[in-house]
Amino acid sequence: MKRYTVGIDLGTSHTACAYAPLEGRAADIALLPIPQRLSAGEVQAQPLLPSLRYQAAPGELGEAWRQPWPPLEATDDTPATLGRWARDLGAAVPGRLVESAKSWLSHPGVDRTAPILPWGAPQDVARVSPVQASASYLAHVRAAWDAAHPDAPLHAQDLVLTVPASFDEGARALTLEAARLAxxxxxxxxxEPKAAFHDWLALQGEQLAAQLAGCRLVLVVDVGGGTTDLTLIRVDTQAGGTPRLTRIAVGEHLMLGGDNMDLALAHLLEPQFAGDGGHLPAARLPAARLPAARFAQLVQRCRQAKELLLADGAPDSAAVTLLGTGSRMLAQTHTATLTRAQVLQCVVEGFLPQVPIGDRPARRQGALRGLGLPYPADAAITRHLAQFLAQHAGGDLPDTLLLNGGVFHAPALVQRLTEVLAHWRGALPRVLHNPHPDWAVARGAAAYGLAQHSSSNTHTAQSGQAPAAPKTIVPRIGGGSARSYWLVLPGKAGTAPQGICLLPRGTEEGVRLVLTSRRFALRLGQAVRFALVARSQGQAQAGQIAPLEGDGWAELPPLATALPAPEGRATAQVEVQLQACMTEVGTLEVRCVATQEADQSWRLPFAVRGAAGTDGASKSIASRTELESVSGQKGSEGKASRLPQALALIDRIFGTQAQDVAPKEVRQLRQSLEKILGPRAGWDVALLRALFDALLARARRRRRTPEHERTxxxxxxxxxxxxxxxxxxxWRIAQVWQLYPQGLGHGQDAANWTEWWVFWRRVAAGLDEAQQMQVLEAVAGCMQKTVQRSQGKAAWGSYDDMLRLFAAMEAVPWQYRQEMGQWMLQRLLRPDESAQTWWAIGRLAARQPLAANAHRVMPPEAAAEFLHATLREDWRHNEHALFAAAQIARMTGDRARDLPDALRTEVLEKMRATHAPARWIALVEQPTAMEAEDQQRSLGDSLPPGLVLVG
Known part of the structure; x- marks a missing residue:
């Protein structure tokens, strides 16, 4: 039996838990003391559990890591500890500290289920995924609760877990997965903003109506350690004076918070610790920077100084001391002075500047960079706020302000944000008092649970049963879905794609919408994948089709699953309608509902285990191959007028009917298509994929002759x-991968082997790690056989193309690429070795992958070996080695990937001395996007017009 409602705030900086008896009052809400280690010899219960995990070395913590409870995933070989002790241990050894797991949970550019934290840690440090780290904090809270309430285990209570309002469906799904693991x-x-407001509502008790009298629009600004959440709530007065509350807007995801302020202060002080005595080096050389581990240590010291200097009665300055390392710990210890004036300038003016209401966030990336996380280009929260109000409030600016989050312990930040809003409105807003911003979210989650329980009791009374008397006076905050959700449909070539609205903004929880006006044919027996986008502005109706144009569209993880075919059949097709619902849990649910059998439906889960587009899963988005409109509605139109002629030509060569086609006509298919469609370099993505689909459909006939296969x-x-x-x-990659085990039909022809390697290099970015490993093993074996033969080097095709294919395998563990790179360095000692070897080395050790997740990059200490090899070359006569050096020494802004400053300085000096292209120098000098010409050179092919990769 449920006895309590429990609210858990899984924060970036801290985790907190609040609870109350289900039949209690809002005044009964209490915080759960969470036992945690303070040191090797002390365990103490505290209201906040720092959301930190220390990945210790075997034996480092003795047996202390087992108490009060061993962390999830910790073992004798990989001990760990959480909370306060983890924070203190991590201050000394930051390379072992897992922090900001919640921010990583919302980072779609990495595989959030892969063991990637601590980011940039040494190779001997055991890693966990953002999901596992989050689960470990929740599991610790569960253990603390169960120890305090043995007769009411946490998993059996009424649980409310908070997430940022800006979390997309992928991050929400991963949060639920973390809870399941816990x-x-x-x-x-x-x-979270709704939870913080619920806490304020609960504190007002019977005075709530009077406290909200005169309020029209409440702005909730929640700035935590890692995110800034913006929410607007409209207040209407109902009959009898009871306020009706409606959440009308939430902001876009902003990975911007207290962590960024600490980073900014660390950047400010870094020159004083980086060996230049506080003076910037020569303008032509990069500014001195601390190694990643030392910089992380400096960030933590700056956090402590910031909290001290922004508090009431703060001193004028504080000392920031950075210890040395190893045997020279004392000799290398340095201290810098951080003044209150510097903190006010850096934090208040940098993050909450006084800006006009018409200001908008800058799009160009500023100097503020962290350790792997993609922070916004503009750190000014007030500019983001101005844009949010322009999109959602119009001329009706909020008259009431509620501030939440640890940063608002600082009176200077509260005062500045109030002044900015007053300047925009022409009058001071009313600021609602938040007495405990550190745990208001947890308390508010518990208050929300009480309100839900009270509402359930009221419903029971209306059905004729005798309920318990309501104990709480906390009105529900309505508003439904904060965003509209759209299924992506293919558009005309060269135009913006279209979308069909599945769930309009404002749809209430539990309401299921079925697109009855549109029917689709869904194929069973194979994996399917649907692309979704969301938008927090504008109004739409379910079933509406519109171009996905303008700002504000957020790409969501795709919906993906394998839908089973009927028993005894490999595939089948069924007519379905789409159904969408914002569930009571708070997540989006999409189903395909069979039109012939109303009780048959298929739930489509979110694919969140890899970065979109690089996980090799099958994909199906309203396309003719998977989901076809059968209701007479207009689908994808307007293929190029000459496409049918081109498809007819492909069918002539690879069609089912045997054609009297000469080998020369087969070999010249590409040239023939260019006569119809223009030069192939100008074929856009839509045209390219249409041609590929035609080739894929005729893949069985590719082996008719050696010429057919090569072509x-x-x-x-x-x-x-x-x-x-x-x-x-x-989906296309999944189809062509089925061809890989079949191999070549004409393997006796060396030219066919060459085309085989080129084909897999060109599509390598779409292959997952297991697939790339399989290709890598095959090509490595053929390369080894080729170089061992003194004659007949062409037996397995072009050595250069095998080399380039190997270098394109970005998803495989870096150790394999390091080993192959070392083999290539040995090959370069031969005078006849191919110049392509330098190109391959540049790809293998590059700082920025072109398509893979950033955690796949070779560590700087391993990449340095290859950079030193390029430095030994004469770049005036070896441009290939020069370009490899530019890729290996390229500056990303992520200290975990960037090479040491001294080494980059050496590269820059040599680049300038050899008159290297300015754009290559810029890549090494500062974080810069690679130009199209160089991206093509690095990739080995041009990209289709309009398509952009990570690098």
Whole structure:
């Protein structure tokens, strides 16, 4: 039996838990003291559990890591500790500290289920995924609760877990997965700003109506350690004076908070610790920087100084001391002075500047960079706020302000934000008092649970049963879904894609919408994948089709699953309608509902285990291959007018009917298509994929002759390159991967082997790690056999193309690429070795992958070996080695990937001395996007017009 409602705030900086008896009052809400280690010899219960995990070395913590409870995933070989002790240990050894797991949970650019934290840690440090780290904090709270309430285990209570309002469906799904791993399978998600406001509502008791009298629009600004959440709530007075509350808007995801302020202060002080005595080096050389581990240590010291200097009665300055390392710890210890004036200038003016209401966030990335996380280009929260109010409030600016989050312990930040809003309105806003911003979210989640329980009792009374008397006076905050959700449909070539609205903004929880006016044919027996986007502005109706144009569209993780075919059949097709619902749990649910059998439906879960477009999963988005409109509605139109002629030509070469086609006509298929469609370099993505789909449908006939096979591989690879970037690409990759085990039909022809390697290089970005490993093993074996033969080097095709294919395998563990790179360095000692070897080395040790997740990059200490090899070359006569050096020494802004400053300085000096292209110098000097010409050179092929990769 449920006895309590429990609210858990899984924060970036801290985790807190509040609870109350289900039949209690809002005044009964209490905080759960959470036992945690303060040191090797002390365990103490505190209201906040720092959301930190220390990944210790074997034996480092003795047996202390087991108490009060061993962390999730910790073992004798990989001990760990959480909370306060983790924070103190991590201050000394930051390379072992897992922090900001919640921010990583919302980072779609990495595989959030892969063990990648601590980011940039040494190779001997055991890693956990953002999901596992988050689960460990929740599991610790569960253990603390169960120890305090043995007769009422946490998993059996009424649970509310908070998430940022800006979390997308992928981050929400991963939060639920973390809760499941922690043993909390059944709970409800609640947006943090709503929770903070619920806490304020609960504190007012019977005075609530009087306290909200005269309020029209409440702005909730929640700035935590890692995110800034903006929410607007409209207040209407109902009959009898009871306020009706409606959440009308939430802001976009802003990875901007207290952590960024600490980073800014660390950047400010860094020159004083980086060996230049506080003076910037020569303008032509990069500014001195601390190694990643030392910089992380400096960030933590700056956090402590910031909290001291922004508090009431703060001193004028504080000392920031950074210890040395190893045997020279004392000799290398330095101290810098941080003044209150510097903190006010850096934090208040940098993050909350006085700006006009018409100001908008800058789009160009500023100097503020962290350790791997993608922070916004503009750190000014007030500019983001101005844009948010322009989009959602119009001329009706909020008259009431509620501030939440640890940063608002600082009176200077509260005062500045109040002044900015007053300047915009022409009058001071009313500021609602938040007595405990550190745990208001947890308390508010518990208050929300009480309100839900009270509402359930009221419903029971209306059904004729005798309920318990309501104990709480906390009105529900309505408003429904904060965003509209759209299924991406293919558009005309060269135009913006279209979308069909599945769920309009404002749809209430539990309401299921079925697109009855549109029916689709869904294929069963194969994996399907649907692309979704969301928008927090504008109004739409369910079933509405519109171009996905303008700002504000957020790409969501795709919906993906394998839908089973009827028993005894490999595939089948069924007519369905789409159904969408914002569940009571707080997540989006999409189903395909069979039109012939109303009780048959298929839930489509979110694919969140890899970065979109690089996980090799099958993909299906309203396309003719998977989901076809059968209701007479207009689908994808307007293929190029000459496309049918081109498809007819492909069918002539690879069609089912045997054609009297000469080998020369087969070989010249590409040239013939260019006569119809223009030069192939100008074929856009839509045209390329249409041609590829035609080739894929005729893949069985690719083996008719050696010429057929070479032509098919050459043209298909060109049309599918780089294997990601367009709708259905992952599905296409899944189809061509089925061809890999079949191999070549004409393997006796060396030219066919060459085209085989080129094909897989061109689509390599779409292959997952296991697939790339399989290709890598095959090509490595053929390379080894080729170099061992003194004659007949062409037996397995072009050595250069095998080399380039190997270098394109970005998803494989870096150790394999390091080993192959070392083999290549040995090969370079031969005078006849190919110049392409330097190109391959540049790809293998590059700082910025072109398509893979950033955690796949070779560590700087391993990449340095290859950079030193390039430095030994004469770059005036070896441009290939120069370009490799530019890729290996390239500055990303992520200290975990960037090479040491001294080494980059050496590269820059040599680049200038050899008159290297300015754009290559810029890549090493500062974080800069690679120009199209160099990206093509690095990739080995041009990208389709309009398609952009990570690098």
């Amino acid at each position: 043993g909390l399978p059944a709970l409800q998600l609640l947006e 098919w591989l050459n043209l298909a690879g060109w049309c599918l390159r780089p294997g990601v970037g367009a709708e259905l690409d992952a």
